[in-house]
Amino acid sequence: MKCIAFIQTKEGQATKASLEAAGFAAGMGETVAVVSGELNGDGGIGNTGISRVLQGPGHLDDSQIGKLIAAAADQEGATVVVCAQDHLGKAVAGRVAVRMNAGLIAGVTAAPQGDSYIRNVFSGKATAHVQGTTDKLVITTTPNAIGMAAATGGTAALEAFQDDLGDRKVEVLEAAAPSTGGRAPLPEAELVVSAGRGMKGPENWGLIEDLADAVGATTACSRPVSDIGWRPHHEHVGQTGIAIRPNLYIAVGISGAIQHLAGVNGSKVIVVINKDPEAPFFKAADYGIVGDAFEVVPKLTEAFKSL
Numbered sequence: 136m137k138c139i140a141f142i143q144t145k146e147g148q149a150t151k152a153s154l155e156a157a158g159f160a161a162g163m164g165e166t167v168a169v170v171s172g173e174l175n176g177d178g179g180i181g182n183t184g185i186s187r188v189l190q191g192p193g194h195l196d197d198s199q200i201g202k203l204i205a206a207a208a209d210q211e212g213a214t215v216v217v218c219a220q221d222h223l224g225k226a227v228a229g230r231v232a233v234r235m236n237a238g239l240i241a242g243v244t245a246a247p248q249g250d251s252y253i254r255n256v257f258s259g260k261a262t263a264h265v266q267g268t269t270d271k272l273v274i275t276t277t278p279n280a281i282g283m284a285a286a287t288g289g290t291a292a293l294e295a296f297q298d299d300l301g302d303r304k305v306e307v308l309e310a311a312a313p314s315t316g317g318r319a320p321l322p323e324a325e326l327v328v329s330a331g332r333g334m335k336g337p338e339n340w341g342l343i344e345d346l347a348d349a350v351g352a353t354t355a356c357s358r359p360v361s362d363i364g365w366r367p368h369h370e371h372v373g374q375t376g377i378a379i380r381p382n383l384y385i386a387v388g389i390s391g392a393i394q395h396l397a398g399v400n401g402s403k404v405i406v407v408i409n410k411d412p413e414a415p416f417f418k419a420a421d422y423g424i425v426g427d428a429f430e431v432v433p434k435l436t437e438a439f440k441s442l
């Protein structure tokens with residue numbers, strides 16, 4: 136089986152989500168990576184076991200990237216295209232599937248089992264085993280679900296690649312990423328400290344940031360907190376916000392409504408801190424602390440610092 140892995144980059148390096156997708160593809164068969172824009176060296180792609188990178192022009196819109204990937208798949212005789220299930224990946228995957236007359240399986244969360252691909256359904260309450268019925272497939276992988284492939288120490292060779300991509304239909308005048316304070320972006324974060332209205336006001340958020348700094352985590356919040364302006368909307372996790380799958384999710388002062396759980400129940404370990412012993416979140420927690428966040432969080436922060 137021949138595969139194409141679409142790699143997104145940031146400051147010349149492949150993103151973590153793209154490297155996960157590349158490792159997934161490399162595990163399925165001979166894989167060639169496709170990149171739009173510049174790379175520092177091979178951007179870390181060679182570590183996934185991929186030895187060739189087709190490097191297309193930069194500053195392409197979604198439609199042009201779709202054409203670039205489909206053209207690369209045609210040149211290489213690839214029958215599977217894999218990309219990350221993020222904003223750009225979702226925008227590109229459908230376009231590529233149409234161009235290749237391929238089936239699309241979105242949000243895969245584990246390595247394939249035979250001919251089946253595993254994904255979550257019903258807001259993460261169930262798992263589906265999906266089989267493609269077409270000769271070609273486009274697959275998107277859920278960030279931080281499959282994990283990084285073991286580093287091979289290899290280096291990928293870059294080859295210039297060009298095709299008739301047509302004119303740009305969208306011109307990006309400016310791109311401004313939300314500030315994360317040097318922390319990992321939420322979709323890629325392995326450690327997350329989140330809080331809700333139990334913090335009583337934005338002036339108390341320093342407790343959450345101190346705990347996040349102590350464990351090297353990214354901060355997040357519930358929807359009510361972002362809606363009332365205590366925290367920026369890009370920190371909102373849940374069904375209507377960002378769905379995340381960190382290794383550790385610490386929830387402080389969040390009751391655990393079903394809409395919030397739908398975005399975080401893929402977390403490997405969930406720790407809940409709430410003074411209400413009947414809070415629904417405790418039913419989903421691996422570890423729970425019943426107590427006042429203003430007493431528990433500083434003690435927890437000091438404990439982490441001592442380690």
